[in-house]
Amino acid sequence: MKTVDNYNFAGKKALVRVDFNVPLDKEYNITDDTRIRAAVPTIKKILADGGAVILMSHLGRPKTGPEEKYSLKHLVNRLSAEFGTTVKFAPDCIGDEAVALAQGLQPGDILLLENLRFYKEEEKGDPAFAEKLASFGDVYVNDAFGTAHREHASTAVVARYFPKDKVTGYVMQAELDNARRVLENAERPYTAIMGGAKISDKILIIEKLLDRVDNLIIGGGMSYTFVKADGGQIGSSLVENDKLDLASRLIAMAKDKGVQIMIPVDSVIADAFSNEANVDTCLSHHIPENWMGLDIGPTAREQYADVIRNSKTILWNGPMGVFEMSNFSVGTEFVADAVMEATSRGAYSLIGGGDSAAAVNQMGYTDKVSYVSTGGGALLEYMEGKTLPGVAAIERDDY
Numbered sequence: 001m002k003t004v005d006n007y008n009f010a011g012k013k014a015l016v017r018v019d020f021n022v023p024l025d026k027e028y029n030i031t032d033d034t035r036i037r038a039a040v041p042t043i044k045k046i047l048a049d050g051g052a053v054i055l056m057s058h059l060g061r062p063k064t065g066p067e068e069k070y071s072l073k074h075l076v077n078r079l080s081a082e083f084g085t086t087v088k089f090a091p092d093c094i095g096d097e098a099v100a101l102a103q104g105l106q107p108g109d110i111l112l113l114e115n116l117r118f119y120k121e122e123e124k125g126d127p128a129f130a131e132k133l134a135s136f137g138d139v140y141v142n143d144a145f146g147t148a149h150r151e152h153a154s155t156a157v158v159a160r161y162f163p164k165d166k167v168t169g170y171v172m173q174a175e176l177d178n179a180r181r182v183l184e185n186a187e188r189p190y191t192a193i194m195g196g197a198k199i200s201d202k203i204l205i206i207e208k209l210l211d212r213v214d215n216l217i218i219g220g221g222m223s224y225t226f227v228k229a230d231g232g233q234i235g236s237s238l239v240e241n242d243k244l245d246l247a248s249r250l251i252a253m254a255k256d257k258g259v260q261i262m263i264p265v266d267s268v269i270a271d272a273f274s275n276e277a278n279v280d281t282c283l284s285h286h287i288p289e290n291w292m293g294l295d296i297g298p299t300a301r302e303q304y305a306d307v308i309r310n311s312k313t314i315l316w317n318g319p320m321g322v323f324e325m326s327n328f329s330v331g332t333e334f335v336a337d338a339v340m341e342a343t344s345r346g347a348y349s350l351i352g353g354g355d356s357a358a359a360v361n362q363m364g365y366t367d368k369v370s371y372v373s374t375g376g377g378a379l380l381e382y383m384e385g386k387t388l389p390g391v392a393a394i395e396r397d398d399y
C-alpha cells in the first residue's frame with residue numbers, strides 16, 4: 001500500500017481529500033465531529049514532516065452552486081482550535097484567490113478549500129476541474145473513506161495528476177483493515193441493519209448483501225419504499241417510487257436465498273416532519289393520508305432487538321428513525337442497545353455512516369460497539385465485495 005507512513009512530506013504541499021461532511025445545526029454548529037477528529041493524525045503527520053496541508057472536502061449535497069448551509073467556512077474555527085494555528089480558507093475552491101493562497105503556504109500551514117460540490121464538475125469527475133485542484137499540491141493524499149465509493153474529481157480523477165506521489169491516509173488504512181476482517185471472516189448469524197434516508201444509493205447494495213448475510217433488517221426512511229412495494233398505504237412517508245419494483249424483487253430474492261428480510265410491522269407516525277407534530281403509532285401498512293412514518297414502532301423494535309441480540313456479526317448503517325428529534329429516536333436507541341448487548345456477549349459490531357456515528361455518539365455507545373466507521377455507503381459497498389474507486393485510484397499505477 002502507498003501510505004502516508006511511507007512518504008516524507010518535508011517541504012511539500014499535500015493536497016488532502018478528507019470527508020468533512022459533518023452534521024451542522026441551524027446555527028451552523030458542528031453537532032458531531034467524528035469525521036474531523038478521525039482526520040487529525042494524517043494532517044499531523046504531514047505537518048510534523050515539515051509539509052503544508054491543503055484540505056478539500058464536500059459538505060452535504062448542494063444542487064445549484066454555493067449555499068450558506070453547505071459552506072465549509074463553518075469548520076474553520078474548529079480546525080484552527082484543533083491544530084493551534086489559524087487555518088486559512090479559500091472561499092472558492094478553484095480560481096485566482098485559491099491559487100494565491102496555495103502558493104503562499106509555508107511548512108506548517110493549513111489551507112481549507114470551499115465545498116468542492118459547489119461545482120458540478122466535482123461529481124461529474126471532470127478532468128479539467130481535477131487538474132486545477134491538482135495544481136495546488138505536490139502530493140495527493142486520499143483520507144476520505146466515507147466518500148471512497150464516489151468516482152469524483154477530488155476522490156479519484158485527481159490521482160491521475162500524481163502518478164508517483166499519491167498515498168492513502170490513516171483513516172483510509174484503518175477503515176479498510178477493519179472492514180476487511182469482517183468481509184473475510186464474518187461469524188454467523190450475520191445481520192445487516194439498514195436505515196436512513198439515502199434510499200436510492202443503499203437499496204442497490206441490498207442485493208449483494210443478500211449473498212452474505214442471514215438477516216437483513218430494514219428501518220428508517222428506507223422502510224416505506226418496501227412497505228409500499230408490499231401493497232401498504234404509507235401516507236406521506238419518504239418513498240422512492242422508481243425503486244418499488246426493485247424493492248419487490250429484493251423481498252422475493254431474500255426468500256429464495258433463505259435470508260430473513262425484516263420490514264417494520266409498525267411505525268411511529270407524525271402529521272408533520274417536526275418534533276412538535278402530533279404523534280401516533282400504527283401498522284406500517286396502514287399509515288393514514290398526510291401522516292408519515294418517522295420511526296419504527298414498538299413491535300418492530302422488539303422483533304429487531306431479538307434478532308440482533310442473537311447475532312454474531314452485525315453491520316449497521318442508517319438510523320431507524322429521525323433520531324435527531326427526541327420523539328423519533330426510540331427505535332434507533334433500542335437497536336443501539338441490542339447491538340451493545342450482542343457486542344458485550346462477543347459479537348463483532350461494525351457501525352458506519354455520518355449520521356449513524358452521530359447517533360451512537362449521542363447515546364454514548366461509541367466504546368461499547370466493536371468499530372464505528374466514518375463511512376456509510378462506502379462501508380456497505382466495500383462489504384458487498386466492491387473495489388472502491390477512491391482506493392483503486394491510489395493503488396493502481398495505470399489509473
Ligand SMILES: Nc1ncnc2c1ncn2[C@@H]1O[C@H](COP(=O)(O)OP(=O)(O)O)[C@@H](O)[C@H]1O
Binds near residue numbers: 196294323
Ligand atoms: N423515517 C424517516 N423519514 C425521514 N428521514 C429519516 C427517517 N429515518 C431516518 N431518517 C433520516 O436519515 C438520515 C440519515 O440517513 P443516511 O445519510 O442514509 O445515514 P448515514 O449518514 O448514517 O449513512 C438522518 O438524518 C435521519 O433523520
Ligand SMILES: O=C(OP(=O)(O)O)[C@H](O)COP(=O)(O)O
Binds near residue numbers: 352
Ligand atoms: O456522508 C456520507 O456518506 P454516508 O451518509 O453514507 O455516511 C459521505 O460524506 C458521502 O456523501 P454522499 O453520499 O453525498 O456522496
